[in-house]
Amino acid sequence: MRGGRISYSAAEMEWLAANRTMVISDYHRAFCAAFDRQDVTAANLHGLRKRKGWKVGRAPGRFSGRHLRYSAAEIAWLRDNCTMEVNSWCAAFREAFGRDDATPARLHSLRKRMGWKTGRTGHFDKGHVSHNKGKKMPFNANSAETQFKKGQLPLNYRGPGHESIDDDGYVWIVTDQTNPWTGAATWRVHKHRWLWERANGPVPEGHVLKCLGDKKNTDPSNWELVPIGLLPRLNGKSGRRYDKAPAELKPTIMAVAKLEHRVRSVAK
Template sequence: MTKRKPGSTQRYRHVWTPEEDAVLTSRYPDERAQAIADDLKLHVTQIYKRAKKLGLSKSEAFYVGNDSGRTGDGRGAGTRFQSGHVPWSKGTKGLTGTHPNCRKAQYKKGRPAADARNYVPIGTEKVKDGYLCRTVTDDPSIVPAQRWTGVHRIVWEQANGPIPDGYVVCFREGRFSTDVEKITIDALELVHRAEMARRNHPRSKDPELAKLVQLKGAITRQVNRIAREAKEKQS
């Protein structure tokens, strides 16, 4: 017996009858599941699922017989590795993988696999967030994202030493570049973070935008005042 909703494209759901359960119980321990499925006109997976639900299992006699498919008769022994087999490559080293392109993808000595995947040589450059950056260390104890430093910082520190706390190195007006040859000491300047905040404020960039910011602030203050007065009257 099978059930399926009208218009469904799924396989029919078979409803087992007591007679079919009796057939499965009597035949499953000693016969192949495919033979039972063919006689009951079901899929073999339905036989396995029902047998598991009923707690049925194969008998020892079935496993000994040829129908089980087990290779206890020595089939395939001629193609197996025998005990004491010596591989053809024993004692050899470096026969393959010596091409430079292969070397690039190989794990570096002393590095775990996960770290080797992110490894790049010191001096590698890339553009990140609009700035040219360079790797300054390959210390595995430092996460890969922290091994990069802006080239403009490197150039400044080479000429003037470490950057003081509270200061940043930035490009002078009109001198910004991602070309390493144009990132020179005369194109850079040391600026306090407070000064950088003032430079990046909208009022410093566009007078019209500054007016809009001021207008928005005035409107916000009026709205807050009206709401506050209304709340005071209610209380």
């Protein structure tokens, strides 16, 4: 403690040593009541106990602490009846022992600290049948107003033909093709690739479609099939910035990139 330690009389030290095994809050409360020491805090007594090396006699871990205020008979009863529902458990305990200070929350905490299992998992058992299985929901006029009607589509439904533009400027379209990954009845794909493949067949492996102008122009004539290895020569570390170059310079940049790629391929 900063500013000097608190002094205790011989009688106070004797009392503190004799009652050192008490829980710290009770220890502090009883000491202040016995000696009228309002200048002493629980932290002061805890520090004194540590400096003196006084052992409290409680093993460290979840089994130490407040549950010691229950008698052995009470602990035995609580352990033997721990599988009860917590509110019924608490009511029965209070009636059996007259412990009006017991609450469901306190007994629940005790049960957790002691590791007592209730046998309940909170899960439905395998084969469990719901109480309303096969039953039709009773008619309610208020809920009926918000129910989907037969043939009605949600407001966020996006069917075949719906188009959108992503953050990179590419156009997407919802097609009536079955999604090969999820089995859904529709498949959202890049519109420029979808149109190009309808006109020219599938994009070969190792190749991509490169935009020659505006990405929003999905006409196949605006997209050229190029090797993947050509892309770094158009952008990236090449510094040519093909995508942001003026339209009149793009053919030249593309031609130079193709020439370099061809020379590199032949050299290998």
